[in-house]
């Protein structure tokens with residue numbers, strides 16, 4: 470049986486800059502299934518890209534570690550209304566990439582059901598009632614439904630105890646129909662995130678946040694069972710866009726466990742030269758301006774301006790930031806870390822928000838869950854190549 474999305478990474482690694490050919494014959498089907506975006510409907514269709522935390526400083530670390538400079542949203546750039554930005558960048562279509570991955574997963578789930586009589590199972594643990602977390606969990610469950618993966622949701626109140634969360638994780642650890650467990654982050658402040666994430670059985674850690682999976686991702690001689698989904702999504706979008714990473718200079722903005730750290734590690738496994746920018750970095754613009762690829766996961770709207778980019782750079786915008794928008798039904802809309810209109814004038818390719826990294830992150834969660842089930846049912850003997 471062919472690998473899931475992860476196998477794509479492997480294929481692309483062997484043949485860098487080569488389009489991922491087994492997706493291509495489905496172009497017709499894809500066109501039929503994908504409704505036109507608002508932009509496309511408006512007749513301004515852009516080119517699609519189809520070609521394809523541990524204490525590092527020891528115990529005497531200053532308190533300042535926990536008090537980064539305030540990272541509030543930057544003031545928005547001047548309104549772009551009516552201005553011709555002369556955008557030339559290829560828009561990397563994450564929705565379409567995600568759809569292709571889900572198609573492949575659906576087929577593999579069907580084959581699994583025929584072969585062993587079981588489908589993969591994902592359990593999601595949601596603590597508290599943050600609206601953004603509830604939405605993200607909904608997307609994950611909807612994604613499971615679309616590809617035939619069984620999903621279970623454990624919802625706990627925000628004032629529950631840490632032990633109750635660990636108990637919930639333990640029950641899923643023991644359930645043989647569950648192959649992936651995801652604890653939605655952030656957890657309420659009174660909880661020890663590290664303890665809860667470490668309670669997830671290594672073989673079911675489809676988020677890839679277990680310290681052993683993170684450590685194995687960092688070590689060249691080792692292979693993690695699972696790589697965090699947002700990191701895989703960034704790599705997938707770059708590789709599917711035909712971008713060869715070997716020797717490329719990548720600026721990674723953010724160093725969190727969820728995005729920045731694993732992405733920087735995965736990029737190094739693909740032989741990129743990685744500069745990590747964080748809240749204490751004094752010269753972020755200088756670093757990004759020297760970079761062939763800029764990946765931003767700071768959670769700060771409008772952080773990356775057009776002037777931060779080298780001509781022709783590739784921009785992957787992971788940031789998903791709600792900003793007030795009285796014209797929207799909900800009173801807010803999502804925007805990335807990158808000032809899109811400015812960046813699109815300078816970059817050669819860029820991911821939009823929404824519709825860029827996000828949908829691919831969800832698809833990667835489904836891929837990791839499928840991979841876990843394959844290992845559990847003896848349909849694969851070791852993790853995919855990264």
Ligand SMILES: NC(=O)C1=CN([C@@H]2O[C@H](COP(=O)(O)OP(=O)(O)OC[C@H]3O[C@@H](n4cnc5c(N)ncnc54)[C@H](OP(=O)(O)O)[C@@H]3O)[C@@H](O)[C@H]2O)C=CC1
Nearest residue numbers: 537540699723724725727747748766767768788789827830
């Ligand atoms: N599209 C997707 O699939 C996903 C999107 N996201 C989005 O990505 C963004 C980041 O998420 P996450 O990593 O969980 O967030 P965290 O808040 O955990 O991490 C943010 C990182 O950005 C750094 N940072 C903050 N402000 C600045 C700044 N002004 N300049 C440079 N670096 C800065 C921080 O530095 P320091 O370490 O010094 O504090 C930190 O390393 C959010 O918008 C989130 O919603 C997240 C996951 C998936």
Ligand SMILES: Nc1nc(=O)c2c([nH]1)NC[C@@H]1CN(c3ccc(C(=O)N[C@@H](CCC(=O)O)C(=O)O)cc3)C=[N+]21
Nearest residue numbers: 605651652653654655676789822823824825827828830
């Ligand atoms: N244990 C855990 N694992 C995670 O992977 C994890 C997490 N906790 N906590 C929160 C962050 C955030 N995250 C996103 C996933 C998908 C979209 C996504 O699909 N975004 C859509 C927008 C959807 C909309 O319109 O609301 C898009 O960009 O097109 C966004 C953000 C995963 N995270």
